[in-house]
Amino acid sequence: xxxxxxxxxxxxxxxxxxxxxxxxxxxxxxxxxxxxxxxxxxxxxxxxxxxxxxxxxxxxxxxxxxxxxxxxxx
Amino acid sequence: xxxxxxxxxxxxxxxxxxxxxxxxxxxxxxxxxxxxxxxxxxxxxxxxxxxxxxxxxxxxxxxxxxxxxxxxxxxxxxxxxxxxxxxxxxxxxxxxxxxxxxxxxxxxxxxxxxxxxxxxxxxxxxxxxxxxxxxxxxxxxxxxxxxxxxxxxxxxxxxxxxxxxxxxxxxxxxxxxxxxxxxxxxxxxxxxxxxxxxxxxxxxxxxxxxxxxxxxxxxxxxxxxxxxxxxxxxxxxxxxxxxxxxxxxxxxxxxxxxxxxxxxxxxxxxxxxxxxxxxxxxxxxxxxxxxxxxxxxxxxxxxxxxxxxxxxxxxxxxxxxxxxxxxxxxxxxxxxxxxxxxxxxxxxxxxxxxxxxxxxxxxxxxxxxxxxxxxxxxxxxxxxxxxxxxxxxxxxxxxxxxxxxxxxxxxxxxxxx
Numbered sequence: 237x238x239x240x241x242x243x244x245x246x247x248x249x250x251x252x253x254x255x256x257x258x259x260x261x262x263x264x265x266x267x268x269x270x271x272x273x274x275x276x277x278x279x280x281x282x283x284x285x286x287x288x289x290x291x292x293x294x295x296x297x298x299x300x301x302x303x304x305x306x307x308x309x310x
Numbered sequence: 311x312x313x314x315x316x317x318x319x320x321x322x323x324x325x326x327x328x329x330x331x332x333x334x335x336x337x338x339x340x341x342x343x344x345x346x347x348x349x350x351x352x353x354x355x356x357x358x359x360x361x362x363x364x365x366x367x368x369x370x371x372x373x374x375x376x377x378x379x380x381x382x383x384x385x386x387x388x389x390x391x392x393x394x395x396x397x398x399x400x401x402x403x404x405x406x407x408x409x410x411x412x413x414x415x416x417x418x419x420x421x422x423x424x425x426x427x428x429x430x431x432x433x434x435x436x437x438x439x440x441x442x443x444x445x446x447x448x449x450x451x452x453x454x455x456x457x458x459x460x461x462x463x464x465x466x467x468x469x470x471x472x473x474x475x476x477x478x479x480x481x482x483x484x485x486x487x488x489x490x491x492x493x494x495x496x497x498x499x500x501x502x503x504x505x506x507x508x509x510x511x512x513x514x515x516x517x518x519x520x521x522x523x524x525x526x527x528x529x530x531x532x533x534x535x536x537x538x539x540x541x542x543x544x545x546x547x548x549x550x551x552x553x554x555x556x557x558x559x560x561x562x563x564x565x566x567x568x569x570x571x572x573x574x575x576x577x578x579x580x581x582x583x584x585x586x587x588x589x590x591x592x593x594x595x596x597x598x599x600x601x602x603x604x605x606x607x608x609x610x611x612x613x614x615x616x617x618x619x620x621x622x623x624x625x626x627x628x629x630x631x632x633x634x635x636x637x638x639x640x641x642x643x644x645x646x647x648x649x650x651x652x653x654x655x656x657x658x659x660x661x662x663x664x665x666x667x668x669x670x671x672x673x674x675x676x677x678x679x680x681x682x683x684x685x686x687x688x689x690x691x692x693x694x695x696x697x698x699x700x701x702x703x704x705x706x707x708x709x710x711x712x713x714x715x716x717x718x719x720x721x722x723x724x725x726x727x
Binding site: 249250251252253277278281282284285301302 | 385386387388515516517518519521522524525580581642645646649658
């Protein structure tokens with residue numbers, strides 16, 4: 237299986253709406269061989285529709301108090 | 311680079327804004343008629359006091375909450391109201407018709423107006439609960455936020471039912487005071503408090519780069535609050551004074567607990583910058599703690615200071631908190647709607663000018679301070695209300711500014727063929 241290049245996006249110290257803006261920017265340029273590791277302090281409810289619209293896949297890898305991590309890929 | 315949000319479920323921008331503008335108009339009306347009707351009232355049972363309280367709770371608080379829910383439900387729970395434009399129109403119209411009859415009924419003592427107002431209001435509250443619960447249950451998640459939202463609507467159903475029952479007391483059918491007390495408890499400790507908690511759980515970490523509230527608090531406090539409210543209703547109907555006192559202490563303690571956690575979380579936020587909303591939040595939470603403590607004191611010692619407690623809780627606690635939320639939610643919604651229409655030049659920080667927000671909030675602080683002198687110098691009510699009038703006007707202007715900003719930038723919308 238091909239190993240995808242990891243791109244880490246940590247928005248956990250940004251206030252709304254910048255986490256969302258940064259995430260959407262990153263999603264729009266995500267390549268086939270890349271995987272976006274998205275870190276935030278909370279579950280980004282508004283991001284899911286963009287993920288679905290771009291037909292991307294996602295796995296939530298951490299969802300605890302003040303810590304959220306999701307892997308997004310094509 | 312940023313290529314927009316895809317929240318097709320979001321209702322038109324004008325829906326929440328219409329509710330917010332109307333809410334601020336009610337504040338203007340309230341500041342004008344307060345000196346006229348309160349110069350000679352001293353009890354919370356006076357019809358004038360009930361009328362003015364409902365202008366604030368239904369005219370201001372309810373409009374803000376309903377308007378926000380129409381908009382925030384898709385943002386927070388990823389589910390939207392069906393036929394949102396039609397439903398918003400129905401709710402807005404009947405809420406205002408009902409409120410007008412209700413207030414006029416209390417101020418003029420014309421009973422058929424009271425009855426008509428009560429029927430309209432109860433009908434529209436039940437309808438709003440129905441469509442909201444139906445929407446919430448569409449959510450695939452059953453997280454703390456969903457649970458808290460459901461709990462707040464359950465409290466609203468009880469509050470409305472008991473409020474309508476209390477109204478029947480004005481026609482001589484039941485004991486108005488008994489059912490009125492249950493109505494107030496479910497409204498304040500239930501609907502308003504639980505909804506404020508739910509929204510705070512989301513807004514504080516989102517806008518203030520703060521830690522999340524503990525999950526135990528998020529998942530347990532609303533359950534405790536609902537159980538206590540049901541016991542409160544039982545104790546009040548049974549007229550069990552001892553049980554009532556214990557429950558009042560526990561209900562107030564829950565509120566104090568939440569307020570302390572809010573202050574703690576805000577104090578520990580990662581980017582502690584000067585922010586008018588944070589100041590309002592601290593002020594609101596401090597007054598909430600004070601009013602809940604006084605409520606415990608009054609319940610134990612049976613001291614009648616309920617008008618002051620009510621003033622402190624509503625005008626010192628709930629009002630500044632809603633004001634703080636508005637100054638975060640309105641710029642966010644404006645940016646959000648513009649972005650989802652592919653207008654990317656908009657900046658959240660430019661939607662309402664900071665200087666004008668500060669003027670408005672400072673006038674509110676001044677008015678609150680002046681109201682504190684009213685028990686000693688009754689005529690201070692005129693000066694305090696006059697200052698609040700200007701604060702309410704500024705709030706209205708600030709919301710209009712956001713609307714104008716939106717209208718100006720939406721012209722730049724790019725339409726793809």
